[in-house]
Amino acid sequence: MDAAYLSEWANLLLRWLHLIAGVAWIGTSFYFIGLDNQLDKPADGNPRVAGEQWSIHGGGFYHKQKYLVAPERLPEKLHWFKWEAYWTWISGFSLFVLIYWGQASTYLVDPAVLDMPAWVAVLISAAMLAGGWVAYDQVCRSKIGENEALLGAIGAAALAVVAFVACHVFGGRGAFLQVGAMTGTIMVANVAMVIMPGQRKMVAAMGKGEAPDPKYGRWGKQRSVHNTYLTLPVLFIMISPHYPMTYQSRWNWVVLLAVGLAGALVRQYFVLRQKGRNAAWLPAGAAAVVALLIWTGAPERPSGTAEAPPFAEVQAIVAARCVSCHAARPTQEGFAAPPKGVMMETPQQVRRWAASMRQQVQTEAMPPGNLTEITAEERAKLLAWVAAGAPAD
Numbered sequence: 001m002d003a004a005y006l007s008e009w010a011n012l013l014l015r016w017l018h019l020i021a022g023v024a025w026i027g028t029s030f031y032f033i034g035l036d037n038q039l040d041k042p043a044d045g046n047p048r049v050a051g052e053q054w055s056i057h058g059g060g061f062y063h064k065q066k067y068l069v070a071p072e073r074l075p076e077k078l079h080w081f082k083w084e085a086y087w088t089w090i091s092g093f094s095l096f097v098l099i100y101w102g103q104a105s106t107y108l109v110d111p112a113v114l115d116m117p118a119w120v121a122v123l124i125s126a127a128m129l130a131g132g133w134v135a136y137d138q139v140c141r142s143k144i145g146e147n148e149a150l151l152g153a154i155g156a157a158a159l160a161v162v163a164f165v166a167c168h169v170f171g172g173r174g175a176f177l178q179v180g181a182m183t184g185t186i187m188v189a190n191v192a193m194v195i196m197p198g199q200r201k202m203v204a205a206m207g208k209g210e211a212p213d214p215k216y217g218r219w220g221k222q223r224s225v226h227n228t229y230l231t232l233p234v235l236f237i238m239i240s241p242h243y244p245m246t247y248q249s250r251w252n253w254v255v256l257l258a259v260g261l262a263g264a265l266v267r268q269y270f271v272l273r274q275k276g277r278n279a280a281w282l283p284a285g286a287a288a289v290v291a292l293l294i295w296t297g298a299p300e301r302p303s304g305t306a307e308a309p310p311f312a313e314v315q316a317i318v319a320a321r322c323v324s325c326h327a328a329r330p331t332q333e334g335f336a337a338p339p340k341g342v343m344m345e346t347p348q349q350v351r352r353w354a355a356s357m358r359q360q361v362q363t364e365a366m367p368p369g370n371l372t373e374i375t376a377e378e379r380a381k382l383l384a385w386v387a388a389g390a391p392a393d
């Protein structure tokens with residue numbers, strides 16, 4: 001078995017794990033944020049209880065109570081939530097390494113953006129991953145961290161800078177995933193480096209019969225709230241590789257910002273709704289942002305009167321620029337099978353993929369990183385041929 005084949009399986013299995021762990025993590029995270037937002041005053045007037053909620057789910061009644069800081073005594077059994085987050089990161093980081101670092105010359109470097117050796121790209125990527133967390137964490141721990149509005153403004157500005165830099169250093173797809181991985185790393189590090197240690201200190205204090213310091217609760221809550229606003233944009237980024245019109249657009253870094261804004265607005269709507277307020281302008285605002293994205297991102301019609309070339313010429317272009325990967329047995333290093341099952345070796349195959357070829361070639365998503373050095377003229381010819389209905393002459 002060759003390495004590229006095994007790597008495809010590793011890719012698939014890690015992705016599966018990443019999805020499962022991510023669903024579990026986001027599910028519990030959304031659940032607890034929602035619970036927090038929907039607590040009512042305790043009916044029994046227990047002064048230690050901040051709020052409670054009755055709910056019904058799966059045929060059972062549940063009674064949840066949230067304590068102000070902590071209960072009087074440490075319960076015998078305390079359920080922690082952390083492995084969902086950790087496994088999401090472990091699987092996600094492994095995937096990122098496998099795809100974006102392992103095949104950096106395909107997925108991270110785009111010579112049209114910035115020409116650099118693969119190892120330099122990997123170094124920059126790693127430095128950004130670590131640096132993003134350190135910078136974010138330091139700002140949160142500083143005086144600024146006490147002012148949520150200021151913190152939010154700085155966060156948005158930082159996102160703009162990071163998106164701009166990533167999109168001017170890496171190819172579009174790599175840039176998007178870089179920003180997604182940085183955000184995801186911050187979210188998991190919030191759990192591992194702030195929320196968990198704080199909770200451990202609280203529990204340890206109670207174990208010694210002392211009152212836990214409420215600041216740990218506050219800090220943990222702050223990071224947990226940040227995570228909730230980051231969730232939707234990160235999910236968008238994670239599915240964006242399927243849609244080159246997002247990451248390949250000229251203003252791709254603005255797309256990242258817009259998606260960050262739209263995702264946070266939608267999340268805010270749900271948070272407010274849970275608190276009994278109906279701020280319909282929030283999803284409307286998110287829809288407006290997305291509409292603006294769709295409108296401004298529409299590809300221009302190819303200029304000039306490119307005439308459809310003869311089919312033989314199309315085949316020659318495809319054979320030279322696409323078939324090294326899109327063949328039953330790819331000759332391109334690192335490819336064991338035709339990506340996404342797309343093969344373009346025979347005339348029938350070339351015509352079959354004409355429609356998706358348009359999307360890939362127009363947005364310049366294909367060839368990835370323009371590995372096979374297709375020219376603008378060749379692109380125009382392929383597009384003209386597709387526009388003419390992909391004739392076989």
Ligand code: HEC
Nearest residue numbers: 241321322325332339340342356357360366367368371372
């Ligand atoms: C270096 C290898 C490579 C070359 C060269 C290449 N592709 Fe691809 N192609 C890929 C990979 C990898 C994918 C899968 C992308 C993904 O993971 O979504 C892909 C996917 C596609 C898809 C399917 C997209 C989808 O998700 O539905 C089409 C269509 C396509 N390529 C067309 C082309 C065309 C046309 C060319 C030549 C102009 C080309 N490719 C050149 C690697 C390559």
